[in-house]
Amino acid sequence: MSTSCYFVTGAGGFVGRHLCRRLRAAGHHVRGLVRRGDSGLEALGVEIVRGDLAADGPWQEALNGADFVIHCAARAAFGGSAADMAINIDGTLKLINAARRTGESLQRFVFVSTIGAVDRATGDACTEPLDERSPLYPSSAYGRSKAQAEQLLRESGLPFSIVRPAMVVGADMRSESHFAVFTRMALRRTLAAHVAWPGALSVVHVDDLAGALELCATHRAAEGRTFFCAGSPLSVAECFELAHLGNTRLPVGWLAAVVRTFPKLFPFRLKAMLLPALTASDTALRELGWSPTRTAKEALQEVIARERARLDPNLDPGGQTVITGAASGLGRALVHRLAGQRRQLLLLDRDGAGLEQLQQEFSHCRIAVVDLADEAALARFLDKSVWLEPAVNEIYACAGIGVRGTVLDATAEQHSHLFKVNVLARLALAHAALPAMIRAGFGRIVFVSSSSAFQPLPYLATYAASNAALLQLGEAWGAELAGTGVQMLQVCPGGMQTNFQQAAGVKVLPGERLMSPDAVAAGILRALAREKSTVIISARAHGMALAARLLPRALSVALWKRLMTRLR
Numbered sequence: 001m002s003t004s005c006y007f008v009t010g011a012g013g014f015v016g017r018h019l020c021r022r023l024r025a026a027g028h029h030v031r032g033l034v035r036r037g038d039s040g041l042e043a044l045g046v047e048i049v050r051g052d053l054a055a056d057g058p059w060q061e062a063l064n065g066a067d068f069v070i071h072c073a074a075r076a077a078f079g080g081s082a083a084d085m086a087i088n089i090d091g092t093l094k095l096i097n098a099a100r101r102t103g104e105s106l107q108r109f110v111f112v113s114t115i116g117a118v119d120r121a122t123g124d125a126c127t128e129p130l131d132e133r134s135p136l137y138p139s140s141a142y143g144r145s146k147a148q149a150e151q152l153l154r155e156s157g158l159p160f161s162i163v164r165p166a167m168v169v170g171a172d173m174r175s176e177s178h179f180a181v182f183t184r185m186a187l188r189r190t191l192a193a194h195v196a197w198p199g200a201l202s203v204v205h206v207d208d209l210a211g212a213l214e215l216c217a218t219h220r221a222a223e224g225r226t227f228f229c230a231g232s233p234l235s236v237a238e239c240f241e242l243a244h245l246g247n248t249r250l251p252v253g254w255l256a257a258v259v260r261t262f263p264k265l266f267p268f269r270l271k272a273m274l275l276p277a278l279t280a281s282d283t284a285l286r287e288l289g290w291s292p293t294r295t296a297k298e299a300l301q302e303v304i305a306r307e308r309a310r311l312d313p314n315l316d317p318g319g320q321t322v323i324t325g326a327a328s329g330l331g332r333a334l335v336h337r338l339a340g341q342r343r344q345l346l347l348l349d350r351d352g353a354g355l356e357q358l359q360q361e362f363s364h365c366r367i368a369v370v371d372l373a374d375e376a377a378l379a380r381f382l383d384k385s386v387w388l389e390p391a392v393n394e395i396y397a398c399a400g401i402g403v404r405g406t407v408l409d410a411t412a413e414q415h416s417h418l419f420k421v422n423v424l425a426r427l428a429l430a431h432a433a434l435p436a437m438i439r440a441g442f443g444r445i446v447f448v449s450s451s452s453a454f455q456p457l458p459y460l461a462t463y464a465a466s467n468a469a470l471l472q473l474g475e476a477w478g479a480e481l482a483g484t485g486v487q488m489l490q491v492c493p494g495g496m497q498t499n500f501q502q503a504a505g506v507k508v509l510p511g512e513r514l515m516s517p518d519a520v521a522a523g524i525l526r527a528l529a530r531e532k533s534t535v536i537i538s539a540r541a542h543g544m545a546l547a548a549r550l551l552p553r554a555l556s557v558a559l560w561k562r563l564m565t566r567l568r
Contacts (some may be wrong), residue, residue, distance in 0.1 A: 053091030085145035097292030116143030166202035175485030186243035198237035203296035204231030325399030327354025333517035370423035451541035494538035
């Protein structure tokens with residue numbers, strides 16, 4: 001098989017990544033345009049081209065020598081304004097102009113459009129599926145931007161093909177996309193999921209779309225034509241039923257009949273729920289030799305499995321689960337809770353003997369002796385295959401240390417060591433895992449902080465400050481990661497029955513009731529299931545958080561100094 005050079009925009013995105021994987025598997029050279037570095041694409045052997053379609057730059061020269069351009073990049077916020085979507089037009093124009101400068105070496109420019117570039121006229125009763133002859137009535141700014149970009153390509157003089165995918169699904173689709181949202185609605189048993197919505201949508205698996213894009217790039221009969229890539233239809237009700245079998249659902253066929261009779265009176269989104277408004281025929285593409293390898297139901301099962309795991313942390317989400325501080329305390333309790341539910345666990349600790357005991361008990365767990373305070377050693381570990389394969393999609397960061405005493409009772413190195421373990425190591429682990437989590441549209445990062453995070457604690461000042469830093473870091477990152485499918489959970493427990501008190505030099509009071517690590521582990525899993533961002537565990541921890549909010553700062557510090565002097 002002869003190899004070709006492909007230039008793929010949006011190579012790091014949902015469709016682009018699957019396309020790159022397919023092209024590389026076929027032995028082709030792939031240049032992938034991304035806005036930032038991408039180790040996942042590099043591992044596939046993709047030549048990374050960094051740049052932004054919104055601005056001129058060296059990326060334009062990377063088109064030289066490319067046989068095929070496949071333009072996947074787009075901003076796809078369906079609720080976005082025309083200004084938000086302008087990049088889809090302007091970026092396509094910049095790419096077209098750069099492709100023109102390559103001369104006659106370019107064999108085909110394939111543009112990934114959308115079924116939303118067509119949609120339906122207000123009076124369309126949706127009795128027939130869309131096809132390539134259907135007039136364009138895009139109902140969203142996104143669809144209109146794609147329709148305009150299509151026209152730019154038709155007028156460019158370049159050899160082109162346009163592919164309009166229907167609803168594209170796959171295990172790593174965005175968590176806020178159509179069927180992922182429908183699936184969670186069903187799993188949560190929302191009111192809308194109890195309606196038997198008859199509206200049908202054409203569904204295609206992302207790998208089947210990648211095959212269609214490659215075919216349209218190379219097939220002689222595809223030049224100058226537009227194709228739907230539709231797959232097979234699936235009703236919204238069938239989606240709900242697949243995700244949650246047996247729910248009673250209210251029939252609304254009568255409402256669908258009303259909408260079909262008076263289509264101009266109803267908004268397009270309601271039509272899509274009641275009528276086959278977003279179904280399309282891909283007969284023309286099939287005549288070129290393409291056919292989907294998965295039915296709509298088979299394709300959707302991947303999404304359902306991921307979303308079930310998202311809502312139930314007791315299910316194995318696939319990938320690798322990492323637990324730090326695994327040899328004792330809370331980390332060990334989490335190992336006992338999760339080992340029977342996870343196929344891939346990686347347990348980290350400084351205590352090699354403790355890890356070996358766990359591995360004897362749970363033979364499928366992998367172990368690694370790591371000193372989290374040794375930044376160079378941790379960096380080397382994060383480059384090893386034991387961390388990289390399979391990709392990490394859960395981190396339970398439990399390892400933490402404390403030092404009791406005044407500022408001068410510990411050396412500067414001891415204070416620094418504490419921050420390295422409690423904050424910097426967790427930052428490094430999360431930062432290393434996040435790119436793959438975001439690509440997969442799924443991830444969990446649990447930072448175990450402490451009730452000490454809520455206020456300054458004289459005599460445990462460095463420990464409390466590290467936990468405050470960890471709490472604020474995790475909460476801020478959680479806000480930044482909203483919509484990516486990655487959940488950040490900050491855990492603030494009260495005192496636990498661990499070796500922390502002895503190691504840190506903290507007194508345990510006679511008759512003091514400390515929580516068991518297993519109870520805290522159970523609280524963590526409950527908080528994940530409820531999709532919380534921060535959880536405070538124990539009445540004592542809630543009291544400390546409340547006091548920190550209500551008391552004047554100076555009074556709080558003075559009070560805690562007295563308490564720590566007498567009690568700790």
